Amino acid sequence: MKKLIFMSAMLLAGSNLMAQGFLNKLKQKAENIATKTVENAIEGKTKKTTAVSSETGKTNDGSPNNENNTSSKKTSLSSTTSYDFVPGSKVLLADDFSQDALGQFPLKWYTRSKGEIVTLNTAKGKWLRLYPGTFVSPVVNIGENATIEFDLIMDWPLAGGYMVPAINFAFYDRGNKSEILSYDYRLKNCLKFGIAPYRSEAAVQLTSYENVAKKLETDKYKVANFDRKVGNVIHVAISIQKERVRIWLDQEKVFDLPQAAPLNGNLNQLKLDMSSSNYTNEQLGYYVSNFLFAEGSADSRSKLLTNGKLETSGILFATNSAEVKSDSEGTIKEVAGVLSENPDLKIKIIGHTDADGKQEANLVLSKKRAESVRNVLVNDYKIKASQIETDGKGSTLPVSEDSNEAGKTKNRRVEFIKI
Numbered sequence: 008m009k010k011l012i013f014m015s016a017m018l019l020a021g022s023n024l025m026a027q028g029f030l031n032k033l034k035q036k037a038e039n040i041a042t043k044t045v046e047n048a049i050e051g052k053t054k055k056t057t058a059v060s061s062e063t064g065k066t067n068d069g070s071p072n073n074e075n076n077t078s079s080k081k082t083s084l085s086s087t088t089s090y091d092f093v094p095g096s097k098v099l100l101a102d103d104f105s106q107d108a109l110g111q112f113p114l115k116w117y118t119r120s121k122g123e124i125v126t127l128n129t130a131k132g133k134w135l136r137l138y139p140g141t142f143v144s145p146v147v148n149i150g151e152n153a154t155i156e157f158d159l160i161m162d163w164p165l166a167g168g169y170m171v172p173a174i175n176f177a178f179y180d181r182g183n184k185s186e187i188l189s190y191d192y193r194l195k196n197c198l199k200f201g202i203a204p205y206r207s208e209a210a211v212q213l214t215s216y217e218n219v220a221k222k223l224e225t226d227k228y229k230v231a232n233f234d235r236k237v238g239n240v241i242h243v244a245i246s247i248q249k250e251r252v253r254i255w256l257d258q259e260k261v262f263d264l265p266q267a268a269p270l271n272g273n274l275n276q277l278k279l280d281m282s283s284s285n286y287t288n289e290q291l292g293y294y295v296s297n298f299l300f301a302e303g304s305a306d307s308r309s310k311l312l313t314n315g316k317l318e319t320s321g322i323l324f325a326t327n328s329a330e331v332k333s334d335s336e337g338t339i340k341e342v343a344g345v346l347s348e349n350p351d352l353k354i355k356i357i358g359h360t361d362a363d364g365k366q367e368a369n370l371v372l373s374k375k376r377a378e379s380v381r382n383v384l385v386n387d388y389k390i391k392a393s394q395i396e397t398d399g400k401g402s403t404l405p406v407s408e409d410s411n412e413a414g415k416t417k418n419r420r421v422e423f424i425k426i
Contacts, residue, residue, distance in 0.1 A: 090258040091344050092244045093337045095154040095301025096321075100147040102298045104133040117143040120281075127294065130160065130240055134294040137281045139172065144277040144298065149178070151268075152303040155245040155277070161204065162238045162292040169285040173203035174293060176243075178274040195219055196272035198247070200254060200262070209233035211261045213252070217269035228261045247274075248306035265309075307341035307423075312349070315425040317342065322380060322421045327364075329375035331383055339380060342423055343388035350391070356380050357422040358399040361415035366401055373399030380421055396426065 107113045107124045113135055116122075120140020124133050135142070149155070155178075163171050177199035200213040210227040236257070244255040252267040253260060268274075281293055310317045322339060323332040331339070346352055358373035358380075377397035384390040407414040 088260070089344075089347075090255065090260075091340065092246060092253070092255055092258075093154070093304070093340055094156065094244075094299070095152075095303040096337065097302040098299065099149065099153070099302055100145060100298065100300040102145070103296055104135055107133065109133070115145040125294070127160070129238065130158075130294075130296075132296055134160070134296040137174075137279065137293040137295065138288065139281050139283040142279040142281075144279075146276050147300050148273070148275045149247065149300055150302060151247070151249045151271075152305055153247045154301045154303045155243075155247075155299070157243050157298045158296050159241045159243055160238065160292070160294040161202075161236070161241070162294075163204075163286060164290050165234060165237060167286065167290065171204040172282040172284040172286075172291070172293075173201050174282070175199055175201040175278075175280040177278045177280070179276050179278055180269075180273045181275075193219075196269040196274065198252065198268050198272070198274060202256075204233055207232060207234045211254075211256070213254070213262055213264065213267060215252075215267050215269055217272065222269060223264070223267050225262065225264065225267075230256060230259065230261065246303060248303060248309075251306050251309065304337060304341070307338060308345045308348075311342065311345050311354070311423055311425060312352075317423040318420055319423075320417055320420045324376055324379070324419075327372070329372065329379040331376075331379050338421075339383050340388070343384050343390055346384065346390045346394055347388070350394070353394050353396070353426040355396040355398060355422075355424045355426055357397075357424065359404060359418060359420045359422070360402050361418045362402040362405070362409040363415070366403070370399060370401035370403075373401045375399070377421065 102113075102115065104113055104124050109124050109126065111124055112118060112122050113124060116135070118141060120142065121138040122140075122142055123136050125136045126132075127134055159174075161171075161174070177197055179194075180196040194216055195218060197216040198213070199215070200211060203210045203212075209230045211230060212227045213223070213225045215222045215224075242255075242257055244258075246253040247268050250266045250268050250270060252262060252264045254262045277298075279295065284291055304319075304321065307317050317338075319338045321337065324330060325332065342354075346354070356377040358375075358377035360369040360373045360376075362369070374397065377399050381392070381395045381397050384395060385392050402409070402418065405414075405418045406420070407417040409415055409418055
């Protein structure tokens with residue numbers, strides 16, 4: 008019995024010693040972990056330990072292994088464009104309503120609705136306030152090449168719950184007040200575009216008619232953040248070059264259509280249509296002003312790219328000088344646009360003079376003028392010099408009789424020839 012008790016005591020003591028050793032080891036391990044954690048925290052190196060699979064290339068938590076990869080952010084894609092509207096130089100009609108009395112309908116315009124001249128606290132000058140209905144401009148023959156500009160203000164309650172009325176601008180042929188304002192007016196040629204605001208956007212659409220038949224109806228172009236324009240001046244610019252039509256709203260090009268305008272349409276009057284609305288007159292306000300119709304230039308892009316040649320007498324130089332006058336760069340800007348859009352295109356610029364003076368001097372002058380035009384393209388419009396060659400022919404290749412000023416003006420010209 009004593010022996011049994013002794014053996015039990017020995018086993019119990021051994022178990023206590025083993026347990027104590029095991030506890031000491033756990034304690035030591037815990038102290039080591041705590042010490043290492045403190046050291047890493049002090050050095051700012053506390054890390055999550057992960058294992059990387061050689062098969063998947065991912066860590067044990069499923070994330071990609073980027074230790075051996077150089078991380079880089081993807082560059083956001085962006086694009087660059089330019090406002091390439093060139094106003095016509097010969098004014099056909101200008102109307103800012105300065106000659107009209109406040110509270111009256113403008114004397115030169117026509118309507119079967121209601122409209123009146125007003126002033127605004129946020130915009131200069133006088134404005135024609137539109138009400139739902141039809142308004143017709145004075146008759147003006149815009150020809151096949153024209154530019155039209157005007158300012159528009161559209162104001163409505165942003166928190167309102169009704170549909171905002173659309174507004175249409177249409178250029179008609181055979182224009183006069185009795186025909187266009189009549190309900191049975193028979194449409195022949197027309198170029199119309201409309202702005203239809205909806206929530207924060209506006210849909211812009213163009214429709215054209217040629218010889219009664221519909222020629223083109225575009226998709227709807229969405230102008231984003233149009234609600235930011237509410238109550239502010241919107242500048243509308245339109246360029247018509249034979250069939251080509253371009254429209255800008257506040258320098259944002261909404262359309263560039265190569266074959267939209269009716270051929271030989273004889274468009275000569277602008278008609279505005281404002282649709283009806285559930286808003287009251289006190290809540291809603293549409294205003295127009297600063298109309299400018301001008302004779303435009305031909306489509307330089309089409310002439311240069313399609314025909315391979317563009318000839319103009321519109322680039323003016325100082326007398327007996329190669330200096331390009333600053334007010335005559337419309338054509339140069341158009342050519343710059345063509346070269347910028349087509350970086351592989353190469354052209355030759357050839358200068359010509361009239362027959363006044365000595366032939367040798369005219370030859371030198373014509374070459375210098377061609378070089379001056381190239382310098383404007385390179386320095387002002389950042390066109391590559393390698394795209395442009397120059398030459399001059401003096402007065403050796405006249406295109407008209409040189410006996411009068413009209414003929415001399417035609418002979419003083421610049422050619423752009425596609426190489």
